[in-house]
Amino acid sequence: MRAFDSSLPIDAVLADLTESLRARPNAVLVAPPGAGKTTRVPLVLLDEPWVQGKKLILLEPRRLAARAAADRMARTLGEAVGETVGLRVRLGSKISCKTRIEVVTEGVFARMILDDPSLEGVAAVLFDEFHERSLDADLGLALALDAQGGLREDLRLLVMSATLDGARVAGLLGGSPVIESEGRAYPVETLYLGRDPNRRIDEQVADAVTRALRAETGSVLVFLPGQGEIRRVETLLRERVTDPAIDIAPLYGALERGEQDLAVSPAKPGRRKVVLATSIAETSLTIEGVRVVIDSGLARVPVFEPDIGLTRLETVRVSRAAADQRRGRAGRTEPGVCYRLWEEAATGALEAFARPEVLSADLAPLLLDCAAWGVTDPASLAFLDKPPKPAVKEARALLQQLQALDDEGRITETGRRLRDLPLPPRLGRMVLIAGESGQARDAADLAAVLVERGLGGDVVDLSERVERFRRDRSKRAEDMRRMAEGWAKAAASSANGEKHSSGALLTLAYPDRLAKARGKPGEYLMANGRGAALEPHDRLAKEPYLAIAEISGGAASARVLAAAPIAPDEIEAFLGDKIEQRQEVTFDRQARALRARAVRRYGAIALNERPLRVPETEEAARALATGLVSLGIDGLPFSKALAQWRERVMFLRKAEGEEWPDLSDEALVATAEEWFAPHLVGKAGINDIGADLLSEALRSLLPWNLQRRLDAEAPTHFEVPTGSEIPVDYGSEEGPVLAVRVQELFGLDKHPTIAAGRVPLVLHLLSPAHRPIQITRDLPGFWRGSWAAVRADMRGQYPKHPWPEDPLTAPPTRRAKPRGT
């Protein structure tokens, strides 16, 4: 076997590995960071008999990692990259006829195997850092296994991983052996600082940083979930850290290249650094001099929501594997220390590994690649985790809408052209169709600022971002301009059409996100039915229509991140075939009336409308009925008599049972279409509805055979001994109430009842001045009992009224005693 100058932990297992791969085509190698697998394994395998003049392909998840691996291997051989060891990444390749090991990024490999499924001239594919479980790595492995199953039984596949549970992937590889290696790292002491849920994470992190700067030597690397937290911690630290020998450097993806380099470079002699980073610093890059890691334990991850076809960000607890990876950054060059912002006991509750990308990503690109491979259902390929069905369904629907797939899910000619463009399918379609009218370059520049975060600044207005991008002289902008030029060339036709706005072009990619201004400034409604908002002072906030490309946040607080204005005539030109003309009748709660309109509608958006007369249909009547009752039964024009009638019926329902109709608020709301709507045909609103109409509608609920019983058993009035007809109050909680001056009841020896004698009236006995004296359900008992005391009390107060000793024999009266008696 090939000899190396220095020894690495991986050397101990290299013999096992080569022996295994001679015997069977697939193997899994589990080796922690520092083992040396990336640089040693490909060089050792190169001398194996089964390679025989063929090539090895090594997959790396990032360009940075690919370049570093190629560099290190070439240096081991005393060569430059591009000789025995080559490199193939999106921007630029270094390959020659001498090249035997190609180091490629995972995305490049997916493209290679799709273009050449038999992988001609390739002896083995080595998947490095497979534990990161990127979509491209999962897809690449699935396709390679498929190729191995049919076209290339001799192809060798080696999956290398730092923290994977090896058994699962070995199963996927047909029960291949798992070879394990030791790693090499310096010890890192772990301190658990805990987390106070009542304080902001930013402040607790800042506290931990100041504490670490006092207690430890060396530079500090802080892991935070995102840009917002990084900026807030930075502000806190600039206030608190007064030592001029300490530099604070943020580090995240959208940052300018120069600032990133500043953060990654070692601290200057005699100085210390505090690097505030996202998970960008978790793998691959090493910052010299870091011996303290502070881990917030949080990460921001994308979550695709199939229902709305949108990717949203979520802040989550990191996995145990990621937390260990973060801690390991403190022990790269010397022993270190890691402060964790959670309780030690909480570590066990963390997920073991991060969610593989395939489980939460937008699967449209994957589905298109599968279709290009000839597979309409990705579940038929060997994925370690099956692509989830809802996301597959959404991806298929989108690709069919873009005409990239046919009804059976097979790739179309348009689909092939889309796949040739290295863009997400929506943006690819925009560039292709714009190309048909000679605007490929405008569309490509738009796609560029959408694909590359931070390019052209972060103003919402995409036209402005494109202008800035075109003037930008940075390396990144130059690279992207060259790429955009390539996309445009692939899509261009000789046609020279009318020039359209950025907004119009964007509807080619995001037809479902056309938005119309709502009442309040900055608030919009999108065609997909969801709301989105701009800052009210944003220049775009005055626009009546926006073509939105990106939004953030949950359903309640979606914010517009990237958009361009679009004119009504462009909406007609670009989306005209999907605009529907409809007659709509809606209930206006404010006016308590129906409004009928002829509406031209695109999805959830009403583009324009004109008022119509309310149609005299049953459907309109139903809408009015349910609309009016939804505002409350009390709001209907009840006469006093009708209100009492309703209470009487309800009283009998309670007293006698459900043969009596239910007239409660809930029941009337629920059945409005039956009792109310038939009376509302031809009516437009509350002003057309009088007490008589309501009475007729409600009284129709009472069957005719019950109407006579109603009068008999729940009379509107009760006749007392004086002959007075006193109204009964059926609305009272305590039961039907008869409020009557006590003198009018003289002579009555039985308690008054209703409901065929079953229900006693609640008697409110009143003084001559209509003040309440007593409440009783037993009048004879009252005469016998309390009357004497009442009489004694009242006689003084009302001397002119009769207070006889025996009320049963006294004549009832409405008046005071006749003068002189």
Add this chain to the structure above:
DNA sequence: CTCTCCCT
């Protein structure tokens, strides 16, 4: 808890 990371 107001946009993570990477790639064709």
